[in-house]
Amino acid sequence: MSTSPKPTTGERLRIGASLIPPFALLWLACRKGWIPLDPRGALVAMPVVLVFGFLLPAPFTPWHRWVEKAQSWIGRRLVFALLSLVWIVVVLPTGLVLRALGKRFLDPGRRDSYWEPARPPSSLRDGF
Amino acid sequence: MIRLLQEFLRFLRQEKKWWLVPLVVILLLLGLAILFSSSSAVAPFLYPFL
Amino acid sequence: MRRILGISAFYHDSAAALLVDGRIVAASQEERFSRRKNDARFPKRAIAACLAEAGIGVGDIDAVVFHEKPILKFSRTLETFLALAPHGMKAFARTLPSWLGEKLDVRKAVASGLPGLRPDVAHLFTGHHEAHAASAFLPSPFERAAILTVDGVGEWATTVIARGDGARIEPLEELRFPHSLGLLYSAFTAYCGFRVNSGEYKLMGLAPYGEPVFADRIREHVIELRPDGSFRLDLSCFDFLADDYLTNDRFHRLFGGPPRTPEASLDQRHMDLARSIQSVTEEALFGLVRRAHERTGERNLCLAGGVALNCVANGRLLREGPFERLWIQPAAGDAGGALGAALAAWHATTERGGAGAPRSAIQPDAMSSALLGPAWSDEEAAAALQVHQARFERLDDATLLERTATALDSGKVVGWVQGRMEFGPRALGNRSILGDPRSPAMQSVMNLKVKFRESFRPFAPVVLAERAHEYFDLDAASPYMLLVAQVAESQQRPVNPTATGLARLKQLRSTLPAVTHVDGSARIQTVTADSNPRLHALLSAFESRTGCPVLINTSFNVRGEPVVASPDDAYRCFINSGIDILVVGNLWMERSEQPHTSLPGTFEALPD
Numbered sequence: 001m002s003t004s005p006k007p008t009t010g011e012r013l014r015i016g017a018s019l020i021p022p023f024a025l026l027w028l029a030c031r032k033g034w035i036p037l038d039p040r041g042a043l044v045a046m047p048v049v050l051v052f053g054f055l056l057p058a059p060f061t062p063w064h065r066w067v068e069k070a071q072s073w074i075g076r077r078l079v080f081a082l083l084s085l086v087w088i089v090v091v092l093p094t095g096l097v098l099r100a101l102g103k104r105f106l107d108p109g110r111r112d113s114y115w116e117p118a119r120p121p122s123s124l125r126d127g128f
Numbered sequence: 129m130i131r132l133l134q135e136f137l138r139f140l141r142q143e144k145k146w147w148l149v150p151l152v153v154i155l156l157l158l159g160l161a162i163l164f165s166s167s168s169a170v171a172p173f174l175y176p177f178l
Numbered sequence: 179m180r181r182i183l184g185i186s187a188f189y190h191d192s193a194a195a196l197l198v199d200g201r202i203v204a205a206s207q208e209e210r211f212s213r214r215k216n217d218a219r220f221p222k223r224a225i226a227a228c229l230a231e232a233g234i235g236v237g238d239i240d241a242v243v244f245h246e247k248p249i250l251k252f253s254r255t256l257e258t259f260l261a262l263a264p265h266g267m268k269a270f271a272r273t274l275p276s277w278l279g280e281k282l283d284v285r286k287a288v289a290s291g292l293p294g295l296r297p298d299v300a301h302l303f304t305g306h307h308e309a310h311a312a313s314a315f316l317p318s319p320f321e322r323a324a325i326l327t328v329d330g331v332g333e334w335a336t337t338v339i340a341r342g343d344g345a346r347i348e349p350l351e352e353l354r355f356p357h358s359l360g361l362l363y364s365a366f367t368a369y370c371g372f373r374v375n376s377g378e379y380k381l382m383g384l385a386p387y388g389e390p391v392f393a394d395r396i397r398e399h400v401i402e403l404r405p406d407g408s409f410r411l412d413l414s415c416f417d418f419l420a421d422d423y424l425t426n427d428r429f430h431r432l433f434g435g436p437p438r439t440p441e442a443s444l445d446q447r448h449m450d451l452a453r454s455i456q457s458v459t460e461e462a463l464f465g466l467v468r469r470a471h472e473r474t475g476e477r478n479l480c481l482a483g484g485v486a487l488n489c490v491a492n493g494r495l496l497r498e499g500p501f502e503r504l505w506i507q508p509a510a511g512d513a514g515g516a517l518g519a520a521l522a523a524w525h526a527t528t529e530r531g532g533a534g535a536p537r538s539a540i541q542p543d544a545m546s547s548a549l550l551g552p553a554w555s556d557e558e559a560a561a562a563l564q565v566h567q568a569r570f571e572r573l574d575d576a577t578l579l580e581r582t583a584t585a586l587d588s589g590k591v592v593g594w595v596q597g598r599m600e601f602g603p604r605a606l607g608n609r610s611i612l613g614d615p616r617s618p619a620m621q622s623v624m625n626l627k628v629k630f631r632e633s634f635r636p637f638a639p640v641v642l643a644e645r646a647h648e649y650f651d652l653d654a655a656s657p658y659m660l661l662v663a664q665v666a667e668s669q670q671r672p673v674n675p676t677a678t679g680l681a682r683l684k685q686l687r688s689t690l691p692a693v694t695h696v697d698g699s700a701r702i703q704t705v706t707a708d709s710n711p712r713l714h715a716l717l718s719a720f721e722s723r724t725g726c727p728v729l730i731n732t733s734f735n736v737r738g739e740p741v742v743a744s745p746d747d748a749y750r751c752f753i754n755s756g757i758d759i760l761v762v763g764n765l766w767m768e769r770s771e772q773p774h775t776s777l778p779g780t781f782e783a784l785p786d
Contacts, residue, residue: 076275082158083271087259090151091270095263098147105261106356107413114357114408115469118338118349124302124523124531127132127284128139128249132249132283139249151256159278 007057015060016053018067020046129160179240179300179533183228184520185221185288186245186309186512188281190375192221193513193601195550196228197520200535202317204231205550205601207513209740213747213781216376217740220280220291221516227552236294241533243302243523245309245515248284250333252277254355258418302531304522306332306515307483310507311349313518314482315342316525316537317544318505324474326466329483329511330360330375339470342480345525345537350473356418357410359462360484362401365416365424366455370448371438374424375484382490383635385456386697387679388449392433396458399432407469409462444634446679460491464499471500478503482518486510486660487603489701493662496654508548508658509602517601547709548658549608551599551743556763559595559745563762566749569771572764575715582761583719586614586729590758591628593734595748596712600741604659605733606703607640607713609741609748611757613692613730615639620692620730621683627756631737634680636701639693640731642717643704649690649728650702659703659731665694692730703731738783746780753777 007015027042029035053060108114122128133156140148184195187208195205204227209215211223229235255277259270280287285301304312310327325340325347336358340349364374367381397403402410417426430436438448463485470479479501486492487510496504507514526532554562556572563570573581586592592612600606611628613620615637625633638659641649646656652663665688673685688694695701707714721727733741734748736755742748745762752760752767753774760767 079275080271083274084267086151086154086158087267087270090154091259092263092267094147094151095260098260099263105257108354108357108410110402110410113404113406114353114410115351115406116354118340118352119305119335121305121308121347121349121526121530122247123529124243124304124526125300126139126247126249127135127303128142128247128253129283131285136249139253143253145253145257147260148253148256151260152253155274155278159282 007061012054012057013050014068015057015064016050018064019049019053019060021067023049129156132156179523181232181234181239182241182243182520182523182533183225183239184243184245184309184516184518184523185225186515186519187220187287188218188276189512190216190218191511191513192218192224193509193516194221194224194228195517195520195601196232197524198232198234200524200533200537202517202521202544202546202550204228204552205509205517206552206599207509207601207740210551210599210743213740215738215740215781220287222291225292231552236292237296239292239295239299241300241302241523242288242292242295243304243519244284244288245304245512245519246306247303247333248282251306252282254334258355262418300531302519302523304519304526305335307335307338307352308347308349308522309515309518310482310510311338311340311342311347311480311518312522312525313507313509313514314480314486314505315340315347316345316518316521317507317540318342318478318480319539319541319543320478320480320503320505321539322476323478323480323505324470324476324501325480325482326470327481327483328359328463328466328485330364331355331358336360337466337483339466339473341474341476345535347522353408356413356416359409359459359466361416361424362411363455363459363485363488365429366451369425369429369433369437370451371440371442371444373440378484378487380632380635381452382456382488383695384444384449384452385490386453386695386699387634387682388446388451388453390454390457391450392454393457395432396454397461400429401458401462403462403465405465407465407467409465444632444680449679456488456490459485459488460494463488463491463495467495467499467501477501478505480505480507482507482510482514484511489660490662490699492660493652493699496661497663504654505543506658506660507602508545508600508604508606508660510660511603513602542655542657542709545601548601548604548606549598549710550601553598554745554763556765559762559765562745563749563765563767565746566753566777567773568749568767569773570762570765570767573766575764578761578764578766579716579719581766582716582759583723585759586612586720587724589614589617589620591624591756593748593752593757593760594713594716595734595742595745595760595762599743602658604703605731605741606657606659607705607710607731609734609743610640610731611734612640612716613637613732615690615693615728615730616724616726618686618691623756624692624730624732629732629736629755634683636695637693637730637732638701638703639690639728640703640705640713640717642714642721642727643706643709645721645727646702646704650700652702652704655706656702656704657706657709659701662699662701664698665690665700670694670698690726690728693728739779739781750777750779754779 030039182197192208206224208221209217322343335352337353415429528534682696
């Protein structure tokens with residue numbers, strides 16, 4: 001056994017919570033009638049396993065780690081999808097409209113000189 | 129995050145970059161949501177939904 | 179505001195610098211401690227080292243200064259995506275998550291990275307080029323000077339001309355993203371198969387093997403240079419959204435093929451490309467420097483920004499440029515931004531949130547020879563070495579110098595760890611591997627057997643400042659190895675001029691073959707008894723034994739490894755490489771006596 005430090009209260013809570021998803025799936029399956037059981041049983045089991053995991057975290061640590069990995073995998077994809085949506089809804093139309101209005105952010109066009117007056121120093125307290 | 133949004137809006141007003149306002153507001157709200165969902169206090173209860 | 183911590187982080191080469199009452203107490207790059215090259219994470223280990231050097235805690239810090247304006251930079255990123263629409267959806271969704279985290283909310287990142295900060299600590303931000311300009315001018319030996327900062331990109335500016343006078347820095351004009359000399363050089367670096375942000379050195383080292391056959395094509399199709407020194411890139415050659423290269427098919431057609439993969443062989447075309455972009459870069463830099471001279475009318479020039487690490491160009495600027503004197507920040511890249519940010523805050527007016535301190539220039543400069551990192555005592559080193567059951571002897575200074583000089587004279591390669599670690603990319607004789615420059619075989623031995631790197635790469639000489647003019651055509655001091663000059667004619671040997679490419683590597687072209695590049699040049703470090711007494715004493719010992727006041731000085735690391743910091747890093751590197759002798763402080767170790775033939779490395783090797 002590895003001699004990992006004792007889990008903190010927050011970690012124990014999360015370990016307990018990581019036991020919930022299978023019962024959540026079970027509850028869903030029962031409700032849909034895929035499994036001929038009373039869905040209320042799964043519903044009741046959820047807080048029970050949460051408390052169980054909280055009180056006895058050690059054996060569930062590997063499972064918790066696996067759930068955490070899966071969660072971050074799903075989270076990354078979710079963020080990617082959300083940001084793609086932001087791009088479609090905001091960036092694309094704004095970009096196209098600004099271009100139609102003749103705004104060029106990156107290309108100054110051919111000129112005799114590309115020097116621009118320097119930005120005057122702003123307050124150090126501001127992030128801009 | 130709210131302080132950052134305020135600072136950002138101050139910047140956009142100073143620079144008159146109005147076209148960035150919707151994008152910045154949406155992104156910072158999204159950032160807030162991501163932050164909220166990953167902060168330790170609520171993360172356990174979001175497990176079943178992720 | 180007495181204790182100011184400067185930080186650069188989140189892009190590449192994160193670093194920390196600490197000022198106490200305006201004095202640069204310590205500065206270090208995170209990579210040296212985390213053992214991950216170009217580490218961009220929050221520099222908590224480097225900060226800890228700086229605080230330890232000053233003997234203070236996190237709660238004693240009065241101000242934390244970040245080297246960039248995150249909101250301005252983020253808005254530039256967003257505007258770039260707006261300009262690239264309808265392209266760039268994937269890049270947008272991939273790039274933004276990092277922004278929504280620590281990169282944008284820097285105050286929060288600092289607070290969580292530095293638990294124990296006082297609630298009243300000032301969180302300050304300088305502009306990216308403001309930090310570079312401050313790092314170039316404020317520690318320089320000049321009361322007034324022109325300042326030129328050139329790099330990839332910060333917020334919008336890629337190039338800034340400014341004037342420094344006393345404590346005041348007045349930015350005059352700038353060129354803006356994406357029109358950037360740094361990005362152009364990096365684009366060619368990636369195209370030739372080297373890693374962006376660290377392989378630029380290799381491209382510069384490769385250049386003398388080639389001919390500038392592509393230079394006209396670059397000027398015609400890729401960068402438009404104006405007579406007033408400004409320039410504009412032709413954006414139809416670049417792809418800023420791509421994952422791996424900055425260039426697109428049009429660029430690849432122009433230069434005769436797809437990008438080189440890192441494993442592929444280097445052929446004449448790559449050498450010609452390296453020479454061509456080096457030549458165009460020098461031309462562009464000359465334009466910028468002439469402009470800086472016209473705009474400011476100053477006699478002195480201060481340089482910083484990643485492009486200022488192009489020591490070949492610097493050497494030419496010094497010889498042929500309009501300025502009388504040149505001072506270059508040794509940590510010219512983004513790591514130096516941490517130092518610049520802290521210095522800028524110390525000298526900025528109180529209305530801007532600075533400390534408003536006056537400045538008077540320090541001779542030869544305020545950088546303490548760039549020896550700003552941590553040091554280990556002989557006792558600490560011995561304790562670290564005993565963990566490995568290392569066999570070492572403790573020698574007095576005279577015996578140590580004599581033995582080291584004898585070993586070097588007999589062709590041994592020596593790892594040399596002394597005093598405080600260097601700040602900036604170059605090892606300047608405190609974390610160095612030393613060798614005999616007179617040996618014709620030494621360049622290939624050190625490249626292939628000691629450092630496990632490409633055979634074409636040159637080594638730099640370190641020379642007693644008082645005798646530098648006998649060996650090199652250089653009439654200025656070069657304490658930071660940032661100037662390239664020709665080996666003096668009296669030291670050169672005739673070579674067959676018909677040889678081309680890597681065949682030129684084997685030619686014996688001077689009395690110092692191991693440090694003479696194929697074009698007869700050398701990247702010189704001059705040492706005085708004041709700047710580094712220990713190294714000066716060793717060079718003097720070698721000189722009195724051999725008559726030669728020059729040694730090879732290369733950084734103490736192997737390929738893909740950050741320069742060693744601690745005695746433990748040094749011992750592991752010594753055991754795992756072909757170094758014959760290790761000297762740490764006054765401790766002497768010989769390879770043949772060590773109980774190990776290999777030890778686990780502590781660094782995360784990166785493809786470089």
